[in-house]
Amino acid sequence: MGPFRHQSLGSASLVFTGALVLALSFFSVSLWEFSRTEADDRARIVQLAEAFVGQYAEEHTEGMPLPAAFRRMGLETFLQARLGNTSHAPVTVRVPGPPGAELGFTEPLVHVAEEIDRIAGTRDAGIHEELRVENWRVIGRSIFPTFARSEVCVSCHNRELGTDRYAVGDVMGAFVVESDLTAYVVRGLGYAGVAFGLLLFGYQLLANREHRRTRAIVELEGQVKLERQQREAEAHSNFVLSHDSLTGLARRSVFMDRLKDLCGEGLEAAFFIALIDLDEFKSVNDTMGHDAGDALLVAVGTRLKQIAVEGGGLAARLGGDEFAMIIPQSATYPSMHALGSRLVEFIGCQVTHNGCAIQPSSSIGLCVCVPGRHHDISGLLKHTDAALYAAKNGGKNQFCQFNENILQDLKRRSLITSALPQAIKRDELNVVFQPKVCLSSGRPVEFETLARWDLNSKSVCPSEFVRIAEETGTILDLDLATLMNGARFAVTASSRTGVPVRISSNISALGFRTPNIAEKIVTCLRQASLAPDSVTIEVTESVLVENIETANESLSRLRANGIRVALDDFGTGYSSLRYLQQLVFDEIKIDRSFLQDIARDDEKHFLFVKIVEMAKGLNKEVVVEGIEDQTQLDLAISTGANLGQGYFFSEPLDETAALDYARRLIGNRAGSAAG
Structure with missing residues (x-):
């Protein structure tokens, strides 16, 4: 449950963040759009006032109010007409002059007064917009500079100030038009909150669905992985149980199962069975150690595996130094002779272990199983074993193919085995x-x-x-x-x-x-x-x-x-x-x-004499076997042997x-x- 819990926490965080970002984006866009609308509305009010004041200035006569005062009256009239429109924010207007040269109105906000002073000094004709939070209210403010457009405006202001301060083209003050956007911001935040809730809910639904889908996928993947691991474990276990741990070859059970499958009904192609026995393997263990014997078994197993791959067959270790093979008849091995020759030659290649050379040899029995005949597995193995027995008796390091003579020998051997x-x-x-x-x-x-x-x-x-x-x-x-x-x-x-x-x-x-x-x-x-x-x-x-x-x-x-x-x-x-x-x-x-042909074989004569001397030197009684004539008897006596045995005596x-x-x-x- 740990990974899913972490995943759930991560999904919830993403859902919350996403909903919040969208809600704030919605609020920001709405606020920007509304503030722009209000700014445009403020600009239209100022434009109307400027047009009205311009007309007033042209017709101004002695005794009429100053243009600045007239501006305020005109703007208040326009604003009164606007009050009934609830789609707009409340708007206030003031017309301050530059600090120190005001005509009836002093700007209360320091930064606005400074901005008007800067505009007057630089004659900046641009409209200055700002959106600020002041006294817990959100204010949209536009500052429109006013210029002395005619001599009437200049003379009126200079006369009022008592100085020649202004000339045509000077900035005499500014329209400061403010929209109170607080209600709209509060309303917008409410809408954004609702949007946030809706988005959060929608996202949560989507996230829950995705979470369930992801959980199902993860569980499915876990189940697939578990099943794969179980299959791999079973395959490994089956391999260990069915294959020899030392050589990696198949065990006897696998060999027998393959043989049963091949000998079943519907045999389509002939195949050869080979039983292999390493010659004098025990002497390798006794003289060089069991490590050397294991190295020899591994080397032979590797060679048999290679032959099995070449012929598309199976190599198995039956136990000890006994091996078996099943090889289909093919162009690679068209006959038992070809297979036997390859086995004897390949197995006979020298093996090196810890710097010592081992020269292996093998006795091999071969038998063929052909289609169209009923083949008993036990009989096939007996025939192959009889061929192996014949190979051993024939001098070892050779192969023997099962034939009629071996069959007769097998029958005789079976008879002796049961009767003895x-x-x-x-x-x-x-x-x-x-x-x-x-x-x-x-x-x-x-x-x-x-x-x-x-x-x-x-x-x-x-x-x-x-x-x-x-x-x-x-x-x-x-x-x-x-x-x-x-x-x-x-x-x-x-x-x-x-x-x-x-x-x-x-x-x-x-x-x-x-x-x-x-x-x-x-x-x-x-x-x-x-x-x-x-x-x-x-x-x-x-x-x-x-x-x-x-x-x-x-x-x-x-x-x-x-x-x-x-x-x-x-x-x-x-x-x-x-x-x-x-x-x-x-x-x-x-x-x-040692006595056979000893008269003509100097090496045998030398060995015979030395063996007798060695035995007598160890205080052993010496018996010479195989004495068949007087010459052999005289030789045995001359060496000092004690006893003799052979057809010469009886x-x-x-x-x-x-x-x-x-x-x-x-x-x-x-x-x-x-x-």
């Missing part, structure tokens, strides 16, 4: 055992347990079902089931050979994300009645990168229970002396890739063959040692 948990639950896994051999004595000291699985009477590659188990979250169940089978084997082998038989089993990095993994392993061994000191748990280097604090805590609890810990596949991942210093391992397994054995192997090589040697 049941196989684990029903204990349908097959476990094989590959011995670790002491290189100096040739005696087996431990059996590594390895999972095998037959699906529909066909063997499934371990790398295939292990990878699917990691992706579907069943890897820990798989690892514990394998460990349980290995523990049972160790108990059986120990009873048949008469000596303790050791086993080793792998636990994946995903398993170590479980806070109580150490307790689960100990419980598993307890259920199999196997002593913890007969077990070695092998972990890969990726465990260390996942969360070194959590991993260190879990490994420490394992070792506190007597379980040995081995670092598996050393040299293939994120090997770092920092990890070896922070985590205490009992043994290090050197990956089999292939992975099923339980029966492994028990026989243990009975022959471990039992016999134990008996020989006793004898």
